[in-house]
Amino acid sequence: VRDSEGLRDPTEAGHVTVQAETFAVExxxxxxxxxxxxxxxxxxxxxxxxxxxxxxxxxxxxxxxxxxxxxxxxxxxxxxxxxxxxxxxxxxxxxxxxxxxxxxxxxxxxxxxxxxxxxxxxxxxxxxxxxxxxxxxxxxYNSFQVTPPRGVNFGPVEKGEKQSRTFSFRNVGIFPFEWCLFDYADPPTFGEDGRPTQPTANLRAGPFFMNKASGKLEPDQEEEVEVVFEASGDQDYDSKIAIWVDGVQGDDSGTSSFPGTSAYLLTGQSCIPGINTTELQTIFEEQFFARTLEDAVSIVGRPDVRVFCEADRIFSFGPVLAAGGRGGPNSV
Structure with missing residues (x-):
């Protein structure tokens, strides 16, 4: 200890203890x-x-x-x-x-x-x-495969008759997903999560009836849907239905209003039975057809031509040898 001016020597020695602690962030x-x-x-x-x-x-x-x-x-x-x-x-x-x-x-x-x-x-x-x-x-994304891929065509069906066809779709992804079918002409209500709020068990789209319209598919599982076409009248029918699958990538150009859907076309022709007696070119589609026999000979360049003459309403076999047993003109 010394005075503040430092005029005198220290009269007493003092000791100050200094301590420190180290630590690590562990x-x-x-x-x-x-x-x-x-x-x-x-x-x-x-x-x-x-x-x-x-x-x-x-x-x-x-x-x-x-x-x-x-x-x-x-x-x-x-x-x-x-x-x-x-x-x-x-x-x-x-x-x-x-x-x-x-x-x-x-x-x-x-x-x-x-x-x-x-x-x-x-x-x-x-x-x-x-x-x-x-x-x-x-x-x-989820992925699936439809067979046949574009749609189902029933072809001509007699009026009043019913015919059935099937199509199937398979889960070819690795996640399970929910699916449903609906008619684009009468779509369901979709929730905020992008899912149909009330999927139906079956579906009718025009003259087409499907026995299944919703469900769930596990990976590699396949679902088969039966479609029944009820022929009515004398006309062609087509209905575009939607296949909605949860979690698929985007949508095609025709279904932009309904994300997650793919269009599928159902077509059929309802016919009334009858015999065609007026469309002669259709009746004789595999034979030569001309207005008159003279026109046919002129076109072909020889008389031995088998032709139906529209004006004369005659099917001509042309010249035939008598030994052939058949020949001469035949009326229709």
Whole structure:
């Protein structure tokens, strides 16, 4: 101890004790990202899947963490708590959601989440040995196959008769899906989720009746639908129905008002039985046809021509040898 002016020598020596403590920010991620990536596997487009991991504070003081998603993944990867404090000895369970809106292919070998740790006393970022967390995901649409692919044609059916045909569609994807049929002329109401609100068990579209109109298909499962055509009158019929499948990619040009649907055409011809006696070219479609016999000979350039003469209403076999047993003109 000395006077403030320093005029005299110290009369008594004093001792000051200085103490300091060092500490390290210690944290681990469970499971270890070196061994286990955050793999979402295969996900249906427009659906959501979640995975979790833990951040454990192994140190003596409270720490703060911050998680950042790689730029290329930010459209479909989100973290529920990207930044929080963790008291000593505690852990935080982090939930990561994957909601793809298009086809995505991210192999699990690529970095996805970056972890930063902060000292809550100095507020400074500290170095750590935790590597970036790898993220993997494959996003796909549902897919199906219809047989026959474009529609069902019944051809001519006699008035008052019924004929049945079948078509089938198969789930050729890896996810189960719901399906339904409806008539474009009388569509159902769709909910906010894009699904028909009240699918029906069967369907009638004009003169066509289908015994099944909704259901669910597991992967590689096939559904067969019977279509009955009831012929009525003397006319052609066609009805365009929609096949709606949940989770398929886009829609075709003719169904833009109903996403997730594919058009399917049903056609049939109702006929009244009768004998055609007026359309002579149709009756003699496999024979030579001319207005008169003279015209036929002039066209062919020889008399031995077999021809139907429209003006004379005669089918001529032309000159035939008497030994042939048949010949001469024959009336129709």
């Amino acid at each position: 944290a681990v991620v469970e499971p270890d990202p070196r061994e286990t990536p955050l793999d979402f596997g295969t996900v249906l487009v427009n659906s959501s899947s979640t995975r979790t991991f833990d951040i454990v504070n192994c140190g003596r003081f409270t720490i703060r963490y911050k998680l950042s998603v790689r730029r290329a993944l930010r459209d479909f990867i989100s973290v529920d708590h990207p930044s929080e404090e963790i008291p000593k000895g505690e852990k935080r369970t982090i939930t990561v959601s994957c909601t793809p809106t298009k086809l995505v292919e991210v192999p699990p070998e690529r970095d996805g989440l970056l972890l930063q740790l902060f000292d809550t006393i100095s507020k400074e970022s500290v170095e750590h040995k935790i590597p970036p967390i790898r993220v993997g995901v494959y996003a796909l």
